[in-house]
Amino acid sequence: MSAFRIALVQLKVGLDKERNLARAHRRVLEAARAGAQVVVLPECFNSPYGAHHFPQYAEQLATSRTAARLAAAAREANVTLIGGSFPERDDATGQLFNTCTVWSPEGERLGVHRKIHLFDIDVPGGIRFQESATLSPGARMTVVDTAVGRIGIGICYDIRFPELAMIAAREHHVVAMVYPGAFNMTTGPMHWELLARARAVDNQIWTALCSPARGQGAGYIAWGHSMLVDPNGDVVAEAQDHQGEQIVYGTVDPARTAAVRQAIPVTTQRRFDVYTGPKAVADNGV
Numbered sequence: 093m094s095a096f097r098i099a100l101v102q103l104k105v106g107l108d109k110e111r112n113l114a115r116a117h118r119r120v121l122e123a124a125r126a127g128a129q130v131v132v133l134p135e136c137f138n139s140p141y142g143a144h145h146f147p148q149y150a151e152q153l154a155t156s157r158t159a160a161r162l163a164a165a166a167r168e169a170n171v172t173l174i175g176g177s178f179p180e181r182d183d184a185t186g187q188l189f190n191t192c193t194v195w196s197p198e199g200e201r202l203g204v205h206r207k208i209h210l211f212d213i214d215v216p217g218g219i220r221f222q223e224s225a226t227l228s229p230g231a232r233m234t235v236v237d238t239a240v241g242r243i244g245i246g247i248c249y250d251i252r253f254p255e256l257a258m259i260a261a262r263e264h265h266v267v268a269m270v271y272p273g274a275f276n277m278t279t280g281p282m283h284w285e286l287l288a289r290a291r292a293v294d295n296q297i298w299t300a301l302c303s304p305a306r307g308q309g310a311g312y313i314a315w316g317h318s319m320l321v322d323p324n325g326d327v328v329a330e331a332q333d334h335q336g337e338q339i340v341y342g343t344v345d346p347a348r349t350a351a352v353r354q355a356i357p358v359t360t361q362r363r364f365d366v367y368t369g370p371k372a373v374a375d376n377g378v
């Protein structure tokens with residue numbers, strides 16, 4: 093597997109779906125012209141982020157205008173496109189999901205990830221959010237074989253659950269975890285970078301987070317700070333302008349992964365003989 097250029101499109105998202113789609117399309121082409129082989133869009137890129145918006149913006153995958161635009165953009169730009177997420181309505185049940193689709197440079201759909209962990213939180217004096225008011229949780233992990241290698245997908249709050257990245261890295265050998273996300277002005281400064289670096293260093297994998305720009309127009313204020321973190325836990329690229337739209341570029345290099353794993357070989361030093369079973373913690377504490 094060789095190194096590849098990744099672009100994180102910190103997109104401005106507003107109320108007008110068509111404008112959101114057109115803007116995303118333009119930015120995918122721009123990123124490709126700048127040499128990106130993989131382009132990532134943010135969570136909820138066709139709709140403002142808010143439980144009450146989701147039903148109005150939701151689309152069925154089979155007939156989705158948003159999915160068709162993503163396929164066309166991937167094909168036109170000749171890139172692997174990790175298409176952020178949009179509210180999806182299940183054809184059969186009518187349930188809504190927060191869904192990421194992944195596209196090949198030929199415009200074929202390679203994967204679909206429905207956000208597994210819904211963002212239901214209540215931070216006193218900070219933020220209360222109830223994604224489950226309108227959305228249902230996905231029930232499957234997603235790893236996708238792309239032209240540049242195997243990539244694990246999570247959406248935003250999914251990053252708080254280390255099991256996802258751990259299983260993707262250790263059982264499925266992903267080169268990177270990619271999280272379209274839209275943290276906010278309370279939990280963004282608290283945990284965004286910490287979680288990105290934690291998932292990276294725990295698993296010695298590349299970790300990419302892609303946020304919308306911090307527009308204030310549609311209610312929810314995203315944190316911005318789209319970033320790429322290397323397998324050593326170092327932030328190697330980060331958006332500098334959070335208000336405005338910006339594309340963050342970086343290189344995902346498997347040689348860096350190998351070097352980090354060789355220098356600090358935790359991947360081969362795990363003691364599964366100790367972690368589980370009745371004797372995992374001895375009676376006398378030793």
Ligand SMILES: O=C(O)CCC(=O)C(=O)O
Nearest residue numbers: 211248249274275276279
């Ligand atoms: O985990 C957080 O703090 C933010 C999560 C979030 O905004 C989301 O899941 O959309």
